[in-house]
Amino acid sequence: MKANVFLLTPAALLGSAVAGHGVNYMNVAQAQQAIFPGKAMTAAEVKLTSEQRKEIERQGGIRQRSDTVKAWRVAGGGWFIVDEVLGKHEFITFAVGISADGSVHGIEIMEYLETYGDEVRNAKWRAQFTGKTKSAPLQLDKDIRNISGATLSSRHITDGVRRLLAIHDVALKSR
Amino acid sequence: MSANATQNIAIEIKRCRPLLGTFVEITARGGSPEMLSDAITAAFSAVEKVMALMSYHDPFSELSRVNGKAARAPVQVSEWTFRVIEQAQRLAAESDGAFDVTIAPRLASWGYLPRNPSNSRAERLARWSDVELLPGRLVHFRRPLHVDLGGIAKGFAVDRAVDALRSAGVREGLVNAGGDLRAFGDSEWPVQIRHPRDPLAGGHAFALRDSAVATSAAYFSRKRWRKCWVCPLVDGRTRLPCDDTLSVTVHAPDALLADALTKVVFALREKSAPILQRHNASALLLDCAGQCAFIAEEKSVPARA
Incomplete structure (x- = not known):
């Protein structure tokens, strides 16, 4: 069959315009399993002092906006941390596993929301997504999410991981 | 298709990791959740191996x-x-x-x-x-130089990830490395191409099946340099930046070809038709005004299921 592949309309396309796209990849428990398979974890209440935040900013090279850390202690050594990054075009929740020796053990993207930064920074717009991650999946997930286009850089994640390593160094490893 | 096989494909695992300087998303269907997740881990490892071998930035590659x-x-x-x-x-x-x-x-x-x-x-x-x-x-x-495989290795990494999924027994899936996609198996995957003027809004959509597609464009990467606009898409013959207002999408049998051919089409435009045809590939050009142009026809397009 000779045909123009780009004119093959996807059967699943409903014709709705997509205003950014979002995907939920995994919840906290799934991310824990993906990074530290079979390991037990204990949630840790981590509050950063202003001195610790300053030191984290110095080491990580970027602002530490929050004074709480979503961290879990891994049985047998190591830490599991969930954090978020806000880029120009994306809002991403990700998990990082840190080994007992302080090195990165694994990274998984938990939630990816691609949109214009202004919309994400708008608290009201953000609010429609908060609390939805576990019980109700984002409706955006039903839209087309296989996007072919120029690369969105993952540099923000790299910066985010560097910040989490600084948090580990300043606030977690001595606990 | 047996009821058992249909049920099998219903289980889908999708994971995403920051790799290759972008986001690599892998979807796998046809197996138990544990098996699919392990296969995806193996596919990520294949991508990491390509990075370890071919990264320009890593001094130890x-x-x-x-x-x-x-x-x-x-x-x-x-x-x-x-x-x-x-x-x-x-x-x-x-x-x-x-x-x-x-x-x-x-x-x-x-x-x-x-x-x-x-x-x-x-x-x-x-x-x-x-x-x-x-x-x-x-x-x-033959003389001092530096090779950069940035325009082709990403596609190769996607192909190796697909190999890893297949050899782990995954029935069908999709690997998407920041816009370089390859689908395998019987299903059709809806794919949307970013609009060059409004890259985050909806754009041209089509169905991808058991083949690859890649898009190159400069909308996220172009910048000013000494009063000129530059972008990382360079015509190798003239060493000048290509038109940064266009997006070029290539459909090809594998992701390495799709990835590399986008750069060929950017530089050669309509003159790339014989090269595309030789590789059983075709291209779609989108400009800022929303105009489409197609280059080359393919000998065969996978028939719809």
Whole structure:
């Protein structure tokens, strides 16, 4: 069959315009399993002092906006941390596993929301997504999410991981 | 299709990791959740292996070793690295140098790649034909130069991820590395191409089945440099930036071809038709005004299920 592949309309396309796209990849428990398979974890209440935040900013090279850390202690050594990054075009929740020796053990993207930064920074717009991650999946997930286009850089994640390593160094490893 | 097989495909696992400087998303269907997740882990490992071999930025990569030594004496490389350079050279010959893996000094001067202290005039004059491939997987440079596989290795990484999924027994899936996608298996995957003027809004959509697609465009990467707009898409013949208002999408049998051919189409436009046809590929150009142009027709398109 000779045909123009780009004119093959996807059967699943409903014709709705997509205003950014979002995907939920995994919840906290799934991310824990993906990074530290079979390991037990204990949630840790981590509050950063202003001195610790300053030191984290110095080491990580970027602002530490929050004074709480979503961290879990891994049985047998190591830490599991969930954090978020806000880029120009994306809002991403990700998990990082840190080994007992302080090195990165694994990274998984938990939630990816691609949109214009202004919309994400708008608290009201953000609010429609908060609390939805576990019980109700984002409706955006039903839209087309296989996007072919120029690369969105993952540099923000790299910066985010560097910040989490600084948090580990300043606030977690001595606990 | 048996009821059992239908049920099997209903289980889908999708994971995403920051790799290759972008986000690599892998979807797998046809197996238990544990089996699919393990297969995806293996596919991510294949992508990491390609990075470890062919990263330009990593000073310990095999490619960096080649760049440091191959002008003095031939350097033996792994099968994967050799295959990618071989394919790159083939496309360079076919496109008369429009695709050229030695443009690194140009990209470095615009700040897209790290500068090398050895960025000499001799190196800036280097061409793809100065890279010599010898029997025994040896790479030799006829003059000092730096090879950057950024325009082709991402596609190769996607192909290796697909191999890993298949050999783990995954029935069907999709690997998407920041816009370089490859689907395998019977299902059709809806794919949307970003609009060059409004890359985050909806754009042209089509169905992808058991083949690959890649889009190149400069909408996220173009910038000012000495009063000119530059972008990382460079015509190897002239060393000038390509039109940064266009997006080029190539459909091809595998992701390496789709990835590399976007650069050929950017430089050659309509004249790329014979090259596309030779590889059973075709291209779609989108401009800022929303105009589409198609280049080349394919001998066969996978029939719809």
